[in-house]
Amino acid sequence: AQSVTQLDSQVPVFEEAPVELRCNYSSSVSVYLFWYVQYPNQGLQLLLKYLSGSTLVKGINGFEAEFNKSQTSFHLRKPSVHISDTAEYFCAVIRTGGYQKVTFGTGTKLQVIP
Amino acid sequence: GAGVSQTPSNKVTEKGKYVELRCDPISGHTALYWYRQSLGQGPEFLIYFQGTGAADDSGLPNDRFFAVRPEGSVSTLKIQRTERGDSAVYLCASSVSTDTQYFGPGTRLTVL
Secondary structure (H helix, E strand, C coil): CCEEECCCCEEEEECCCCEEECCEEECCCCEEEEEEEECCCCCEEEEEEECCCCCEEECHHHCEEEEECCCCEEEEEECCCCHHHCEEEEEEEEECCCCCCEEECCCEEEEEEC | CCCCEEECCEEEECCCCCEEEEEECCCCCCEEEEEEECCCCCCEEEEEEECCEEEECCCCCCCCEEEECCCCCCEEEEECCCCHHHCEEEEEEEECCCCCCEECCCEEEEEC
């Protein structure tokens, strides 16, 4: 089984400041890693994903994440946040090989302060 | 192109009633998934369809929950004898590959 831990339930940050949202995962098998964003009263939108290759992946809206296998982490970063980035962010994993269910973390609410 | 759509967007019902939630996946996506997101939590897996058949229903909480996908496209999640604890956002996702799932906007179910 897989599990995902997002230790920070809420992260307040001032506009134009950098931000890092932390994600650690646990799995006995190979996984793909994802970050999804959920704006208020909306569904989940894929931000970025790591399948293989370069451990630094870039996504939409200026976000990027780095896969660290030894630390089993996949932290999300953005060098300068905007008010419009205020949302909830979910880290997720899926087992490789065949169609599989997604296992999500509990989410981190990013609040950008003007 | 059109994404995953779900209807209704909101459903309010009374305890004990029966409800149906509909999901229309992205055209051509053979895999369809249902998840449930309770307040303050991440989505949790309920059931997965490959074509018309339920390939994995291990996430359904009990036998009050049932889902169908008779023609391999639209799916309906059915909840009998609803309970207040069933209140949540029900999300549907579809995929054409084994890695990325695309989510719909969800149906917010409130059981009074």
